[in-house]
Amino acid sequence: ALFVKDQFYCEDPQSPFHPSNILHLGLGDPLPEISREYYERHEIRHADLYSITQGCSRREIRASLLKAVGCSSVCFWLWQRFGPLGILEEVIFEAEDYYVRMAQFPAVRVVLVGYEVLFPPALALACNRLGIVTVATQERFSNAFFPADLFAVEHYFFLGEQARSMIKRRGFSWIGKEHILGPARVKNLRKAMVQSDPGKYQAIRAKQKLVLVLDFHSEPSFNENRLVDNHWEHNQRFYRDIIRLAEHFQTAHFVIKGKNADWLELDYFSSVREEIEGIGNVSVETDLREYDPARMAAITDLCIAMYNSLGDELLAIDRPVIFYDFYGMPADFYDFEKTAACATTFGELMAATTRGLQTGRVLEPRDSERIRRKCYGYENGLPSEGSHLLDTLHSIYNGP
Numbered sequence: 001a002l003f004v005k006d007q008f009y010c011e012d013p014q015s016p017f018h019p020s021n022i023l024h025l026g027l028g029d030p031l032p033e034i035s036r037e038y039y040e041r042h043e044i045r046h047a048d049l050y051s052i053t054q055g056c057s058r059r060e061i062r063a064s065l066l067k068a069v070g071c072s073s074v075c076f077w078l079w080q081r082f083g084p085l086g087i088l089e090e091v092i093f094e095a096e097d098y099y100v101r102m103a104q105f106p107a108v109r110v111v112l113v114g115y116e117v118l119f120p121p122a123l124a125l126a127c128n129r130l131g132i133v134t135v136a137t138q139e140r141f142s143n144a145f146f147p148a149d150l151f152a153v154e155h156y157f158f159l160g161e162q163a164r165s166m167i168k169r170r171g172f173s174w175i176g177k178e179h180i181l182g183p184a185r186v187k188n189l190r191k192a193m194v195q196s197d198p199g200k201y202q203a204i205r206a207k208q209k210l211v212l213v214l215d216f217h218s219e220p221s222f223n224e225n226r227l228v229d230n231h232w233e234h235n236q237r238f239y240r241d242i243i244r245l246a247e248h249f250q251t252a253h254f255v256i257k258g259k260n261a262d263w264l265e266l267d268y269f270s271s272v273r274e275e276i277e278g279i280g281n282v283s284v285e286t287d288l289r290e291y292d293p294a295r296m297a298a299i300t301d302l303c304i305a306m307y308n309s310l311g312d313e314l315l316a317i318d319r320p321v322i323f324y325d326f327y328g329m330p331a332d333f334y335d336f337e338k339t340a341a342c343a344t345t346f347g348e349l350m351a352a353t354t355r356g357l358q359t360g361r362v363l364e365p366r367d368s369e370r371i372r373r374k375c376y377g378y379e380n381g382l383p384s385e386g387s388h389l390l391d392t393l394h395s396i397y398n399g400p
Contacts, residue, residue, distance in 0.1 A: 007184035094122035124152035145333035157181035160377030182377035192298035214305035218263040
């Protein structure tokens with residue numbers, strides 16, 4: 001998959017955090033084939049929480065959950081957030097359902113949250129009442145600035161002090177214990193850079209600069225795509241602007257890579273497909289298993305991205321990356337200090353790309369240092385980049 005949550009993985013087979021000892025649970029969304037292949041290849045157990053239905057009496061669960069509201073800090077937070085909206089009863093009902101399902105795992109001590117802002121508060125309540133500790137790392141720096149995101153976890157690992165300050169000031173989320181981590185998955189990029197193998201891109205790199213283009217995935221149907229930021233119109237404009245860049249920079253090859261390449265099958269993008277087929281220095285990577293994000297980032301000279309966590313990680317290690325934001329994400333929340341790291345017009349994108357290809361840098365060193373300090377935790381002497389996460393996880397698992 002594009003986003004492998006392997007920051008939680010330990011290489012020791014005896015550790016509870018070895019991949020083979022972690023049950024990976026989905027929450028109802030269809031499991032992508034590439035994820036299924038990854039799980040099977042690494043012998044990782046996986047299931048969907050919604051496929052688990054048996055459990056104890058729902059009446060008993062409801063009584064327990066209703067009694068809990070106001071009796072613990074996370075429950076009081078739920079009451080504060082959802083009570084005035086008149087939907088607390090709905091949250092309690094949803095929590096009942098999660099309680100029934102999670103109760104089938106009496107040995108579970110810890111839940112590792114893949115993406116904190118998508119973790120249902122009702123599931124957090126169910127885990128809390130079952131005595132299961134919830135743990136999450138900050139997926140993206142920009143999450144600190146989104147006013148509507150709310151989540152509840154008992155242990156939360158911030159990227160840095162700036163993010164902690166913003167999320168605490170916003171006050172929408174409930175966090176039991178706070179930790180400063182730095183970018184947890186950067187170690188994968190550094191390892192890939194040491195072991196980088198260009199593979200099929202070796203011939204291209206011998207003649208041209210290689211530009212990694214990170215897109216947003218496109219929802220498969222018209223109705224599904226209307227209500228999300230990464231709707232078809234935005235994605236089509238992004239692809240067309242990349243083609244415009246490619247026409248200008250003939251000495252570079254642009255590789256589009258994302259969560260999947262399913263957009264190639266949508267009729268809406270047929271004209272874009274034809275344009276790509278007609279130009280020699282743009283391609284779409286479809287072998288996502290062989291050319292994973294870390295490998296591609298390691299072998300490319302420049303990255304142009306619609307905002308995502310891999311771009312955050314590249315900025316954190318001072319690699320040249322440009323977030324192309326022509327629709328207000330993330331610039332409406334945070335513009336990366338008004339530097340070239342965030343281009344909001346095609347002209348700015350062209351200028352940043354020129355600099356990146358000519359000099360190997362998008363940012364001046366002083367700007368890069370300032371952003372790394374402010375956004376990614378380096379002001380605390382934490383170029384450890386998440387190395388203490390596993391130690392903390394083992395302490396949480398083993399309890400006081």
